[in-house]
Amino acid sequence: MEPRLLPTVPYATLDDYLAAGGGAGLDAARKVDAEVLIGELEASGLRGRGGAGFPTGTKWRTVAANRSDTVPTTVVVNAAEGEPGTFKDRTIMRTNPYAVIEGALIAAGAVGADRVIVAMKRPDVDNAADLERMRAALGEAIAAGWCDHGVVEIFEGPEEYLYGEETALLEVLNGRPPFPRIAPPFRHGADELVDADAAQGPARHSTGAGKSANVELAGPGAETPAPPALVDNVETLANVPSIVAKGAQWFRAVGTEESPGSIVCTVTGAVAHDGVGEIAMGTTVRKAIERIGGGVRRGERIVGVLGGASTALLPVEQLDTPLTYEAMAAAGAALGSASLIVISDGDDIAAVAAGFARFLAVESCGQCTPCKSDGLEISDRLGALCAGEGSQEDLDVIAHRLTTVSDGARCNLALQTQTVVGSLLERHPEAFRVHLDADTAAVAPVVVAEIDEIADDRAVLADRAGTKQPDWTYGDTWSGTYPAALLGADQTPDDQALADAGPAADEQ
Secondary structure, three states, rough: OOOOOOOOOOOOHHHHHHHHOOOHHHHHOOOOOOOHHHHHHHOOOOOOOOOOEEEHHHHHHHHOOOOOOOOOOOEEEEOOOOOOOOOOHHHHHOOOHHEEEEEEHHHHHHHEEEEEEEEEEOOOOOOHHHHHHHHHHHHHHHHHOOOOOOOOEEEEEEEEEEEHOOOHHHHHOOOOOOOOOOOOOOOOOOOOOOOOOOOOOOOOOOOOOOOOOEEEEEOOOOOOOOEEEEEEEEHHHHHHHHHHHHHHHHHHOOEOOOOOOOEOOOOOOEEOEEEEEEEEEEOOHHHHHHHHHOOEOOOOOOEEOOOOOOOOEEEEOOOEEEOOOHHHHHOOOOOOEEEEEEEEOOOOOOHHHHHHHHHHHOOOOOOHHHHHHHHHHHHHHHHHHHOOOOOOOHHHHHHHHHHHOOOOOOOOOHHHHHHHHHHHHHHOOOHHHHHHOOOOOOOOOOOOOOOOEEEOOEEEOOOOOHHEOOOOEEOOOOOOOOOOHHHHOOOOOOOOHHHHOOOOHHHO
């Protein structure tokens, strides 16, 4: 398959991109009306590459139909990649940032938006180069006149995993912590109306005073008008320019009927080399592991594959499952963001489960008490089991908490705990029971974190992940307060807010 999203040689400048045919989609889009654009996206069958796989054309049509009469729509590029085992969005932004910008501008025209926000994470020693790459690409696009019809800006948000969740991302754009909220994003998005008593007319970047954790947002028919927001993933938008320029049938020439196109896949874990590659949808899991990761490590045998921290274990017997939304779902897993974390017989399954349980428990915001409290108990008991200090009672409690952790959940994080840990327990119960034997050596939970870099054919994980505490501070202890209680409506989880959390902040 010829590369569609990942050029063989990264585009160093906008001129390189234009020379390769870039820009044609935006030119074509500005010559037709929104209905034609949305119709072409619907015909292409493009589905969101952020994990949910929702039909992109349907999403655009819904946003366009819910436009506010008061405040224009905003297009938000979700570039807050943080799913463990995933590095595809950052690879696209490094090699082909212009397609992302072009796709976002086409989307803005289709849904009547006057502003595009590229939502990335605040720079640190690991991602500062990615941020600068996007800033430079945007500067070139502005200079070329691409952005004359509206404002395009880059937003720097927090490091938290939940920042990548669509509604939590919108909360951050409005000056609040990344706490998922209950509302259709197309009804209440990146802009809010300030209180009518405090201002005349609509205002942007409102802090939304009084709204933060545990608050539901406006739905259709609400008394207060709210502008919609179209939130799409980096990879999703990078596909748009070629679809508009070359047509829906060109896009469908690769992939399957229900899952057309290509997909950018990250392969890590027990493989010869970690990596990112673009493959046709419908390629089997086994072939993706071989082509991108070089196959399983020498002398080891694949036990299964995890799709980050959000999907059930795909057992070795199902490695010939095609990488499509429907086939992966039928296999009891999910395509997600196409991250394939390969687990081998050289890995301790209980340590893998403990690592994922800890990651999700720590990253939980605590709005939903069972998600945080049950998640932490699952994590703690799995940790005790791995340390050789567990008992049958621990296994019984873990099994029970997996049934209650998602009670009242407003986002998928608690369900992820159920899915990932539950699937490992169900498929490999002996891997947990063996740790009840006093002769079994203690093991540390596997460190689960987002990928900061792939260097020398190996994924480099965020180095602070192992010391992050459940209140989102860093150190050996924590305050005992959940983030949802710790961070107020007008706060964001920055260093000052965390410094006020308690003793753990002194360990940073």
